[in-house]
Amino acid sequence: MPVAVLNRVLPYVIAMALAVFFYILAGYFDVVSQPGSPGPDLWPRMVCVLLGVTSLIGMIGALFEGPAAATEGEIEIEEALSPPETNPELVWIAMATVGLYVLVLPHLGFFVATIFLTMALLVIGGMRRWVWVPATGFGLTCVFTFIFLRIVYVALPLGEGWFRVISLTIYKVIGVH
Amino acid sequence: MTIWYDLAIGFAHVFEPYNLLMLMVGIIVGMLVSIMPGLGFVMGVILALPFTYKMPIEPAIILLTAIYFSGTYGGCFTTILYRIPGEPNDVPLLWDGYKMGQREGVAKPLGWALVAALIGGLVSSTTMVALTKPLTDIALRFNSEDYFAAIVLGLTTVVTLAGNAPAKAVMSMCLGLLVACIGVDGIFGVNRFTFGVPILGDGVQLVAVLVGMYGLGEVFKRLGQGLAIKKVSKDQSSNIQTDFPRWREVWNIRATILRSSIIGTFLGVVPGAGATITSFICYGTEKQYGRDRRALGSGHPSGIVAPQIGSTASVAGHLIPMLTLGIPGSAATAVILAAFLLHGVQPGPMLLADPASRTIVYTILASMFVSVVGMCLVGFFWIRVVVQVLRVPQHLLNAIVVLFCLIGAYADRTSLSDVWMILIFGIVGYLFEKYNFPIAPMVLGAILGPIGESNFMRSVIVHHGDWTSPFLQPMSGTLLAISAIAFILPVSRTMLRWFRKRDIAR
Structure with missing residues (x-):
């Protein structure tokens, strides 16, 4: 896999790993949800699912994404606001x-x-x-x-x-x- | 009638010596930080936060609000004079402000920017003060489901307005929501994600997230850019003055003023639509529908007035939902919310219901008017002095900001764990910038997460585990439907653009 693609995909992989890790961890809280009675793990698990799904979508997008071509206006704004990282x-x-x-x-x-x-x-x-x-x-x-x-x-x-x-x-x- | 009576009392409080002093300090600090590229008014309110710990609540909030207001105006100086936008919301001023300055001298565009800031600030403040009571009345009728839906709507707009990558914005928001889960759960009293570290039981401090992500992260980014930052020479900052436009000239662009005031004020209410987005939208509207749209970009007054009105008008728009609903719509209002919480006051509809806290609210509202007038006076008389701050070396500035961030975090609870937190969030903030992840959704997720969660859980518990009730009630259902539309539209547009790009590439 080319380095550029790896660089694009890496943040999504990390986010996905975090989502899985926190989802599993939520299952080890002292109190967890039971059928018909929600527990303190419900909300974090909902967030983890959303994070996981979004990371997956982002990952697929990053894998098939071509090099970004910025317009002249975008380049002007970028240059004015944030110079490139040199060090x-x-x-x-x-x-x-x-x-x-x-x-x-x-x-x-x-x-x-x-x-x-x-x-x-x-x-x-x-x-x-x-x-x-x-x-x-x-x-x-x-x-x-x-x-x-x-x-x-x-x-x-x-x-x-x-x-x-x-x-x-x-x-x-x-x-x- | 009561609103204006309360406002009059608010004015009386603002003119108390200590409050007035803090307002003046806020105006000057706001200008200085917005002039220095890379600092900005968000950084300004963050750096000022530790100083408010020991202050009474009124001067504390007045100080932060004044920084916020004058920060949306101060950046125009460097944009018009040196083509260096002090703030992202000043970028549209590059196209007309700088060009007019080159053609007719800098005094004229500076005068236009001043008039625009004054009009935008006063119009939006008046509108928002008038809307405070009705908004509070609506908010008082909110139940858990409605509150949850309002939070979802707030987070959705923050995500959709965060840039061209909705996936990154959603991920950023989710990380913020997860950060908010750390600590003892408010409903069940159970430790969550504390990893056995006692201090995490209290949760991650809001200040650590804000200061780390916006303060330290920004300095790390700037250290990496070190050699590429534009410098200003000594002679560039001499002989600067402001020249007011004539009444007839102002009258000629009355439609621009009206359009931008309306857009700026009401866009400000939308969470996520900060000064930058408002400024760009106001400029874009002029470019598309304005009478002189063809002249825009060549140094036309409308190109200065529209974005400047938009930026300044958005501030009052942001403050009102924060005061009446307890929902901050931008990073700066998030810091102001943090200041409220640090003083043990929870902004929201109950704030206006209690006579004592109502005075605080109206003092803050009155301070908005005084801030707007004050910043214009400072801009007019002291501009030559204020722009000298550009000569402060970057390395010194970076060191000062880092020290403020670290000691500011420590000062909150005199705990070194908070300083570690700042460093962690500073690194996260830098990585977010590096990989183009928007920071605002994470910060607002961390702030709004606990409110959203507690209301959602309350609703689910009350309805015996049924999580569908927010979708089925009229108010919350409508808000959630709007959220869905607000999310689906830009996402589908992004996907369409992505598919089109792929087709062209083939």
């Missing part, structure tokens, strides 16, 4: 960075972890003025810490050990006790 690898790096951030957040605390996240995002986004990267990262983190601690009143994670000490010192500087 898909950056997207996955950004996702991994955010994932890593959420993972280390309870250990490093909000302040330290956010400085690193901001710096990483700036570099991923294309900032190459190396002196400004840490400065901007630090500045943005200070602004966000102030906004969310002093204006929105959110208890941001403090971190563990030395990171906790750092966080508490920063908070004291900002005026949060």
